[in-house]
Amino acid sequence: MSMKSLLNAVVIFFSATLGLTLIWAILELPVSNHIHLSEQVLIQLDASGVRHPTTAVLLNFRGFDTLLEVMVLLLALLGVLDQTKKRKPKNLSISIRLNQPYLQALLWSARVLVPMMVLVAGYLLGVGGYQPGGAFQAAAVLAAAGVLLNLSGLLPTWREPSWSLRLGFIFGLLLFLLITAMTLFLSPGLLLQYPITLAGIFILIIEAGLTLSLGLILAGFFLLLSDEVNNKKADE
């Protein structure tokens, strides 16, 4: 017991020291030989195909990071699928999850909110080119709509995904990958180098595809995990 509290003390001491050193370092931060990347982003913005700097960075200047990052999401989904596919599915009626008044409120709000959320997602996707918004935010709103539908009992939870659902999960990722591969065949032929005239349309296609697939994946996290019931008896 004392061993454990000693360990706690050591960890807390180290963390506190680290925290204070970090804050000291931040306050002492030199700014002398600092590169101002934000200026370069603005200079090159015209060549990026979009007018919103963050979207330009996300899908053009550092689009490679984004390509790898959507693969991280897919990996998490693969892990979730691997962990949920072995369970015995049990249909949990909605009334167990929620009390009656809540349920009514949810049903009502789902009917009103979900169409609005889909509209908002479309709006966010559409404006991403020139103001805050874009695929990730739109996908998150779509996923939230999915969660709400599921909670109000209008959308069943997902089990082992069918062929078409799997295609939906990776559709946007595949599209992104194929456009990336296509850039190698267009002039000038570097990975992810969009021709200036086509950059805008490429980014829009990729964002639309990602909105769908990321929305499905994010919703999938909830819809795949949420219907389990621990009905397995202890082994004895």
Add this chain to the structure above:
Amino acid sequence: MTGALIYACVGAALFVCGVAGLILLPHLLRKILAFNIMGSGVFLMLVGLGQHDNIPDPIPQAMVLTGIVVAVAATALALAFVRRLLYLTSKAQFVANSKSLDQTEEKLITRERNKEGDASK
């Protein structure tokens, strides 16, 4: 001192709290909370330190968007494992610092041995 630096400092504090929580807190769900707080702290540092003279810098902002998506992916994966563990072992082993994970494993091995012993009789 500008607003960005204040948030960078609180980001550092959150990062440290998250690290300590991730190491010290015994409950797996709390470890996941601590991981998310650690992540938020790092993101605040990234954006707060990137903004010199209070000019917004889109590069760290894009990086943080990437980071947020990675964090939710990791959280979902962790929860999938946690629920699977709960399904397999029932409630008892839900506390899991490094030591109790070892103890769980020990129990598991003993149980396997006992079963084999029964089978051979």
Add this chain to the structure above:
Amino acid sequence: MSDPIPWLILLPLLWGLLSFLLGVGRGGRLAIVCLVIQLALVALLVGQVVAEKDRYYAVGGWSAPLGIDLHVDGLASVMLLLTHVVILPLGIYARSYFSHNVEGVGYFWPMLGLLLAALNTLFMSADIFNIYVTLELLGLAAVGLVGTAGNTRSILAAIRYLLVTLLGSGVYLAGVALIYGSYGSVALAVLEPLIENEVSVAVFLAAILMLVGLLLKTALFPFHFWLPSAHGGAPTPVSALLSALVIKASFYLILRMWLGLYAPLATIQAAQLLGGLGAVAILWGSIMAFNQTRLKMLAAYSTVAQIGYFFLLFPLITEVGSEAAEIAMQGGVIQLVAHALAKAAMFAAAGVMILSMGKDDIALLSGISSRLPLTLFTFALAGVTLMGLPPTGGFIAKWLLISSAVSSGQWGWVVVMILGGLLSAGYVFKVLRQALLPAAAEMKFRPVNPSLEWPAFLLTFISLSLSFASNNVLNILGAG
């Protein structure tokens, strides 16, 4: 089109996605065909690097600092080649292993594709934030693969591994944030000339944070606590993959930053500290390996010990004569290559024996020498490589490391290396002795498909031929 660099990233992603579309457990054949193509691509790339030295590649046509640069030098070429030489036999092994259907294959193949894309990008990337993304991709792929077995043991190991890997990349990213705050860039090409001996607190702290994050992922003592359960509890092809390649990735980054970005901060004191931890890892890992009763746990603890050897490299390349440093570097790289091949072979052979015994228990091995002579030979040869005896690559590596240590007068590390060799002999012979005993009467070995035995043997065969081809590896290394 003729450039192999982008295809080494796109191709594994593509077959990863397609094998997910095919469904659970599918995609093995597709993967193996693509692995052959990737091996050819790597050979092409290595040829280019040897002919024209370093290769830079500006992704998206935006060179650093605005965009992301890839940089392939001699060291990166060796790692890429090693990865593909190891992964192809392991892929064939895995396909056969999962057709035995002992543990759930799950989405093994899509995860493998994404893991390979992460490894390839990591070896080539010259951007510390891009490296963060590849670390997350690599980490989640590795954790997901550990969890595919789906039993309590592997889930426990996966959770612990996940938390450690997330902590590691979080700490690393905090370092990146400090670097970006100090210099406004994350590109190595921009940062390297800016970092000098006299740095600010922020940059010094960033170096420490990034190092600690990567050490957690490399599992250097005392950060090794998660490794044995993860590597020992995963399905065997995954264990082989993790021990042979995934550990090497974060070590590669430490080495890269030691020689590049943080070279001005890499003092002899820090090097001695890393070397000291390495020495403890060798002793502790070897003793723990000897005490194991399960074959895969023995191999996993052996990895803990072997990681220690890698870190002995740092005192041998820091603040010593350039000639001694170069010899040490060559020895270190041969050690990386030899260990990857030998450990993959050792896990693969252990997996075959476990399948045949029906249970992972060293005590049940007696009699296996007559049932699986090829596999036992594979295991023994892999063990000899780990001990560092001639005529293996492990011997050449230790020879180079020891001669470098002698020429820079660091006798302590010579003693550690020789002692480590003796200790690894201890746990390897423990297994071999048991295996050579006559079979117990009631023990029934199950027949094993030769398509499992031969890929494992192929790995040791390559490792053995490495001792004759080590000059070629050193040529590639020297090209950068």
Add this chain to the structure above:
Amino acid sequence: MESEGAYNLSSLILDMLLATVLFWIALKSLITPDLFHAVVLFMIFGLLMALTWVRLDAPDIALAEAAIGAGLTGALLLDTIGYLRRSH
């Protein structure tokens, strides 16, 4: 210079206040004994983070944080707590 002028006392107080509350809520959600409360506090933390991103001129992150950080992560955690309770 211009930025110094633009950053006046009231914004300083607002930022300080938000930073303090942010830290306090995070700490509270880590140490509060009840798990359900911890997750609710974490969701509030997510919303405060979104507010912080607005203060840092990062509306893209604010949108993502509100939807993903507070919303989806919170929903996943709450659902897991429900699962935990049902299985007891």
